[in-house]
Amino acid sequence: MQHVANLSASRAEPAPAAVAVEGVSHVYDGREGKVPALEDISMTVGAGRFVVIVGPSGCGKTSLLMMMAGLRRQTEGAILCAGRPILDPDPDRVGVVFQEASLFPWLTALDNIEFPLALRRAPREERRRRATEMLNLVGLQGFGARYPHELSGGMKQRVSIARGLVQDPPVLLMDEPFAALDEQTRMTMGHELLRIWSQTGKTVVFITHSLTEAVYLADEVLVMSARPGRIIDRILITLPRPRTYEMMATDVFGRLRDRIWQQIRKAA
Amino acid sequence: MTRPAPATVRWLILLALLVFWELMPRTGLIPELFLPSMTSTLRVLVADWREYAEALMVTLYEVGFAMLIACGFGILAGALVGGLALLRNLLLPVFSSLYAVPIVILYPIFTAWFGIGSESKILFAGVYGFFPVMLSTAAGIRTIDSQLLLAARSMGATLPQQIVRVIIPASIPTVLTGLRLGGALTIIGVVVSEMLTSAAGIGYLVTRYRTILDSAHVFGAILMILLMSILFDLAARAIERRTLTWQTAGRREKETREARPATPVAAPAA
Numbered sequence: 001m002q003h004v005a006n007l008s009a010s011r012a013e014p015a016p017a018a019v020a021v022e023g024v025s026h027v028y029d030g031r032e033g034k035v036p037a038l039e040d041i042s043m044t045v046g047a048g049r050f051v052v053i054v055g056p057s058g059c060g061k062t063s064l065l066m067m068m069a070g071l072r073r074q075t076e077g078a079i080l081c082a083g084r085p086i087l088d089p090d091p092d093r094v095g096v097v098f099q100e101a102s103l104f105p106w107l108t109a110l111d112n113i114e115f116p117l118a119l120r121r122a123p124r125e126e127r128r129r130r131a132t133e134m135l136n137l138v139g140l141q142g143f144g145a146r147y148p149h150e151l152s153g154g155m156k157q158r159v160s161i162a163r164g165l166v167q168d169p170p171v172l173l174m175d176e177p178f179a180a181l182d183e184q185t186r187m188t189m190g191h192e193l194l195r196i197w198s199q200t201g202k203t204v205v206f207i208t209h210s211l212t213e214a215v216y217l218a219d220e221v222l223v224m225s226a227r228p229g230r231i232i233d234r235i236l237i238t239l240p241r242p243r244t245y246e247m248m249a250t251d252v253f254g255r256l257r258d259r260i261w262q263q264i265r266k267a268a
Numbered sequence: 269m270t271r272p273a274p275a276t277v278r279w280l281i282l283l284a285l286l287v288f289w290e291l292m293p294r295t296g297l298i299p300e301l302f303l304p305s306m307t308s309t310l311r312v313l314v315a316d317w318r319e320y321a322e323a324l325m326v327t328l329y330e331v332g333f334a335m336l337i338a339c340g341f342g343i344l345a346g347a348l349v350g351g352l353a354l355l356r357n358l359l360l361p362v363f364s365s366l367y368a369v370p371i372v373i374l375y376p377i378f379t380a381w382f383g384i385g386s387e388s389k390i391l392f393a394g395v396y397g398f399f400p401v402m403l404s405t406a407a408g409i410r411t412i413d414s415q416l417l418l419a420a421r422s423m424g425a426t427l428p429q430q431i432v433r434v435i436i437p438a439s440i441p442t443v444l445t446g447l448r449l450g451g452a453l454t455i456i457g458v459v460v461s462e463m464l465t466s467a468a469g470i471g472y473l474v475t476r477y478r479t480i481l482d483s484a485h486v487f488g489a490i491l492m493i494l495l496m497s498i499l500f501d502l503a504a505r506a507i508e509r510r511t512l513t514w515q516t517a518g519r520r521e522k523e524t525r526e527a528r529p530a531t532p533v534a535a536p537a538a
């Protein structure tokens with residue numbers, strides 16, 4: 001695990017692209033005919049950056065993320081990760097965390113985290129070691145033997161994050177990972193995520209509907225328009241790191257949140 | 269007054285039933301022809317244990333093979349019907365309504381085709397138990413959380429890995445319920461078909477002794493069938509419990525005790 005110590009310095013642009021989306025459009029061929037979901041999306045995510053995507057419901061955020069994860073093929077355009085096109089899921093390059101923790105209920109927390117390694121038939125000790133390391137990283141030491149139904153919502157998402165990170169991919173994609181959590185847990189989890197992010201130096205693409213969460217977490221916020229989704233604004237969040245809860249009460253924070261809100265209102 | 273434990277109540281009810289069974293015929297309230305007392309039933313069982321044992325062996329043999337057929341074909345067909353949309357749309361409505369048909373009306377056909385020996389019983393009971401196994405297997409596969417499959421795919425699981433590591437474990441609970449139900453039905457199927465037409469087995473003993481009005485022998489056979497069904501159900505439930513520990517909180521206490529870290533760690537707020 002690499003440690004990025006001097007965050008404020010390394011956050012300055014431009015950085016080499018960890019994810020590059022080039023002219024991506026997508027049309028769903030659904031039962032009610034063709035649904036254009038994404039229209040000519042281009043964006044780059046610099047290595048080590050925390051990018052948040054916001055936009056009205058149904059604008060194609062999840063679709064875009066699925067394509068970045070190689071879980072769905074776009075009708076047009078290319079998505080590159082670490083310089084190579086993503087055509088199929090590749091947990092060595094991209095880890096994914098979903099809104100529902102989607103843990104396997106028949107596996108313990110530790111076995112859930114080991115799952116991607118087990119798919120690769122990694123040696124048992126190696127699996128255990130890596131998974132335990134991840135469990136500790138997300139602050140769940142001592143909870144490895146629990147089954148998902150014995151964990152709280154926040155703990156489940158921690159396990160899910162650990163599972164997304166266990167193969168040490170440079171990029172972590174997160175689709176509204178904290179949306180199902182209560183407000184307090186959500187704040188704690190956001191804070192925890194920033195800690196994990198700064199400890200591991202990952203590139204994060206994070207989807208949310210919460211403007212506060214967006215400003216609190218992001219280096220930059222991308223705003224998408226209503227369907228068909230396009231990127232209509234890119235807002236740099238210049239707040240210093242590490243972020244603190246107190247910042248939420250500052251004028252800068254409020255102005256940034258406001259600007260995003262105006263853009264989304266225009267977009268919808 | 270404290271409420272007695274449910275287990276205690278259950279045993280008391282059973283005890284009361286046994287006492288009732290013994291006393292009613294003895295006091296003459298119910299004639300022995302309708303209800304032979306417990307002791308006379310047990311006496312018959314002991315005296316003619318060889319005959320009962322032989323009949324039981326036949327029945328168990330038939331039940332065993334019938335269960336193999338019901339479970340094997342039921343799981344196979346259920347997996348196909350549940351997994352393939354085309355088959356599902358085509359066949360599931362048919363199977364679901366067939367399930368409601370009293371299949372016992374087909375038994376005469378089975379005897380016509382396969383004779384009155386064990387074959388007709390095995391096949392009939394196999395078909396009888398097939399439906400619940402097939403339907404619950406199909407349901408188990410159909411109702412798998414698609415998010416789990418998506419997560420597995422995102423971690424690079426190939427199709428065989430998705431089947432072995434996600435689809436099968438995720439459908440085990442419903443499949444096991446189907447097996448318990450199907451198993452119970454195969455027992456019913458075998459006993460009923462033995463009662464209808466046969467020359468061996470516990471069901472046959474019931475019919476034969478009933479025609480000569482030997483109630484104690486009839487009840488002896490009934491008692492054995494009861495025990496057989498109960499034992500099967502207990503075994504099936506035990507297997508379900510063992511397999512599905514992750515569904516119950518039973519192991520939680522033990523695990524948290526073991527899992528408690530050596531150095532004190534503050535539990536995460538979330």
Ligand SMILES: Nc1ncnc2c1ncn2[C@@H]1O[C@H](COP(=O)(O)OP(=O)(O)OP(=O)(O)O)[C@@H](O)[C@H]1O
Nearest residue numbers: 028030035037056057058059060061062063064227
């Ligand atoms: N499999 C599909 N077939 C047809 N249309 C689809 C499919 N998946 C999504 N869509 C449509 O594409 C559009 C974008 O969906 P998507 O889930 O990407 O939106 P989203 O931005 O993630 O929404 P939300 O914020 O509510 O999660 C929606 O209008 C949706 O109805």
Ligand SMILES: [Mg+2]
Nearest residue numbers: 061062063175
């Ligand atoms: Mg979405």
